[in-house]
Amino acid sequence: MPFDITTLMAEHQGRNYALHEAHVNPRFAKVLKLIGFDRCYVRASGPHLWDDHGRQYLDMLAGYGVFHAGRNHPEIRRALTEFMAADYPSLVQMEAPLLSGVLAEELKARVGYGLDTVYFTSTGAEGNETAIKFARCATGKSHILFASSAFHGLTNGALSVNGGQDFRAGFDPLLPDTGMVPFGDAAALEQALRAGNVAAFIVEPVQGKGVNIPPDGYLAEASRLCRKYGALFVADEVQCGMGRTGRFLAIHHEEGAEPDIVVLSKALSGGYVPVGAVLTRREIYDKVFSTLDRAVVHSSTFGQGSLAMVAGLASLAVLDDERLMENATRMGDILGRGLAEMAGRYEFIHDVRWRGLMLAIEFGRPKSFSLKTGWSTITRLNPDLFCQGVTIPLLEDHGILTQVAGHHLTTIKLIPPLVIDESDVGWFLEGFDAVMAQLHKFPGPLWESLFRIAKNSVSSGNGRRAAAG
Ligand SMILES: Cc1ncc(COP(=O)(O)O)c(C=O)c1O
DSSP states (O other): OOOOOHHHHHHHHHOHHHHHHHSSSSHHHHHHTTTTOOEEEEEBBBBBETTTTTTTEEEEEEHTTTTOOOOHHHHHHHHHHHHHTTTTTOOOOOOOOHHHHHHHHHHHHHHOOTOOOOOOOHHHHHHHHHHHHHHHHSSOOOOOEEETTTTOOHHHHHHHOOOSTTTTOOOSSOSSSSEEHHHHHHHHHHHHHTTOOEEEEEEOBBBBTTTOOTTHHHHHHHHHHHHHHEEEEEOOTTTTTTTTTTSSSGGGSSSOOOOOOOOOOGGGGTSSSEEEEEEHHHHHHHHHHHHHHGTTOOTTTTOHHHHHHHHHHHHHHHHHHHTTTHHHHOOOOHHHHHHHHHHOTTTTTEEEEEEEEEEEEEEEEOEEEEHHHHHHHHHOOTTTTTHHHHHHHHHHHOOOOOESSSTOOOOOEEOOOTOOOOHHHHHHHHHHHHHHHHTTSSOOOOOOOOHHHHHHHHTOOOOOOOOOO
């Protein structure tokens, strides 16, 4: 019998959570059940998902930010299937593959800064591991600076420059010789750079955890300071790059910032084939790959796989052809302004910030007495729980998929596909407005269900939503 994926999927339909509880990540399966996110999605198109009951959802999370072009984009799929039909060789290894050369040219043209050499990876974390290695090797120094709240991935090196405790706990000792500076504080950065032992400062131009946007001028000043003290300036654009903020790179918004290394991944894949890219200057590359003997001193087996390169090229073409960056700016502004208007009506909303389609809604302590009681009780039981009082009814009652912006944050992050239109934005604003109205009634049924979840999560030790993206 030839292998038949359609039959296999039909035979197993609906077994998702049982299989995961038995074989994959039982703890995460339990968390999803606890918060009512245990759905079985069976179809996807653009910014929409459908479950096995035929219910349609709006995806404001985009697979942790990989689906800029939306899910199952027909042009990216066509490129991949056409390429597969051509029987073209991939991963010959002892050759210079055509398509990684073409993709490198395309990326250089969009990134700029004189970054003229491209190293390909399969993930964002691998890109940041590469940046750390390149910086240490090229400068001959060892210290790596990173920002508070930073997230650069979960492999050992990338985790060593994570700006929070939650992901680090239990994995010590991590890389030696790293140090944290407060995000957005150029004076503190200069203080740390003065030691003269810093190989690189790695920073997300807009931070994924919390959607923190630095003060104007910070990135330019950070880049100037790095140059002054002989450290490399690394921009991790894994999440905020590829057009999400309305420009190809988020750092393109800041005049005068000049990164020495730029790391991309996520949306370059089109959501189809994992891929990442590290762009740097030839003089840095030359220090790492310094002799013929060292021509592959840093490499990985799947780094330049042809399918990944096709996905990257097709994703860039769709980004241009469908003017997705312009759409990100336009839709981001409509969404952001709509939410900012609600902040005037709902006292739990303390801040709304956005750049293109990377948005944060930050909640905080309300003013009125009865709401204050609800807020204090729930955040005391579990600091992450208030946001679940938003994400759970958004999914359950309005079919909108969202995520908490990170551990212990009272912030919800929106990173939808860049293809969303006015009707999707209207869908979100209406649903969110209704959830806010419900939450601003204390006591009320939504609060009852939150307290129930709090009790269950405390008793089963499952209080947290994963928020790796
Ligand atoms: C800014 C940033 N850097 C790096 C990573 C890690 O990427 P990956 O999960 O592909 O290793 C992420 C993932 O969310 C990210 O947001």
